[in-house]
Amino acid sequence: MNTLPAGYRTAVVPPERLEEFRTVDQLAFAVSPDPEVERLLPFPVPLDRLMAVEAADGRYAAVHGSYDLVMPVPGGQVACAGLTWVSVRPDERRRGLLRTMITTHLERSLERGEPVSALFAAEAPIYGRFGYGSAADQVRLTVPRGAALRPVAGSERLTVRLERVDPGRHTELVEDLYVRAGAGRPGWTPRATPVLRAYTVGDPPSRRAGFEPLLLATVLDGQDVRALALFARKASWGEDGADAVVRVREASALDAASTHRLWSFLLDLDLTATVETPPLAVDDPLLHLLVDLRPTRRRLTDNVWVRLLDVPTALGARRYAGPADVVLEVTDTLLPANAGRWRLVVDAAGDAEVTRTDADAHVRLDVRELGALYLGGRSATALGTAGFVLGEGRDLARLTTTFASPLAPVCPWMF
Incomplete structure (x- = not known):
């Protein structure tokens, strides 16, 4: 669907125009070039996945890119195009450039065999108007120092080691534990490339905002690393004494005891007053460990947004909570091949077969709502109550149960 003004065209971004690509992003997001960051951290998006809209005079008017990701879904995983760096110059807005870029992204992703796309929405x-549904939420906590945790057996025998982050030694350790800690949680997407993993532990001084160099805390059972956290403190002194902030960038743990030991350490550092968590799933263990949640400050926001590009392939890539036989009538204005009625048959093992059908629909919904349901963190019944999924109450309840995940979806890092 080409909505471009006369003389405009989409184009692959060659390596020699990368700086122009970045300039469009800087203008759109009101950020300044940072040579130090560019020196320490390579450009993260694969160059062969960068696209631009060229104006009639040849300059870039809008840009976008994508990551080649593998996203965990309930009971499996799916190839996912992570849409990113979507930017339109301020003097080129309201001209149809974004719609053309999104359409280009969807088409190119399908050509690469990626049945799902996902993103983090700056706004x-x-x-939503392009078929992306809000599929997960995240919560960030600000916790007072010394907040009590409920006891967990085995925590007391674990030890903690603290050291400065060394990218050469710690990058793969952090990623390996992150992947293992998120096993079974939808949305918990691995950092697909060495560059993305480098960003996880990257610590350019210009981005510290007064915080100390990045620290790594590891929880050990003998020599076995069971949990870790990347964090830094910002020293501060108030009228009543030390008032430092602890900001946790990432926290991963393999079991309840190591989770308890890790947060026991982070919540009781000397000379600190508050601890700021990274994005957490809405059912994260810390929310259950805290004896009293009331003194914490909690901010709930949307996390990853999901768009199904190939409905039968995407639905067939995940498993379901129990047997089902339901007909979905899907609307999709951007990708007409997705529109129509699909029969979803789930066997006793949770595996699905998805086929075209002329049978009457049990549930009617847009591809946006199907994307919201896809990771198992939304309720078809709730969306029905809001008027966005149509069907009888018993059919919506059955769909809610079928799509549900035992763990709330989340992606802890933003792409």
Whole structure:
């Protein structure tokens, strides 16, 4: 669907125009070039996945890119195009450039065999109209120092080691534990490339905002690393004494005891007053460990947004909570091949077969709502109550149960 003004065209970004690509992003997001960051951390998006809209005079008017990701879904995983760096120059807005870029992204992703796309929305109202559904939430906590945790057996025998982050030694350790800690949680997407993993532990001084160099805390059972956290403190002194902030960038743990030991350490550092968590799933163990949640400050926001590009392939890539036989009538204005009625048959093992059908629909919904349901963190019944999924109450309840995940979806890092 080409909505471009006369003389404009989409184009692959060659390596020699990368700086122009970045300039469009800087203008759109009101950020300044940072040579130090560019020196320490390579450009993260694969160059063969960069696209631009060229104006009639040849300059870039808008840009976008994508990551080649593998996203965990309930009971499996799916190839996922992680849409990123979507930027339109301020003097080129309201001209149809974004719609053309999104359409180009969807088409190219399908050509690469990626049945799902996902993104983090800089502004929440933008992407729903292109079929992306809000599929997960995240919560960030600000916890007072010394907040009590409920006891967990085995925590007391674990030890903690603290050291400065060394990218050469710690990058793969952090990623390996991150992947293992998120096993079974939808959305918990691995960092697909060495560059993305480098960003996880990257610590350019210009981005510290007064915080100390990045630290690594590891929880050990003998020599076995069971949990870790990347964090830094910002020293501060108030009228009543030390008032430092602990900001945790990432926290991963393999079991309840190591989770308890890790947070026991982070919540009781000397000279600190508050601890800021990274993005957590809405059912994260810390929310259950805290004896009293009331003194914490909690901010709930949307996390990853999901768009199904190939409905039968995407639905067939995940498993379901129990047997089902339901007909879905899907609307999709951007990808007409997805539109129509699909029969979803789930066997006793949770595996699904998805086929075209002329049978009457049990549930009617847009591809946006199907994306919201896909990771198992939304309720078809709730969306029905809001008027966005149509069907009888018993059919919506059955769909809610079928799509549900035992763990709430989340992606802890933003792409």
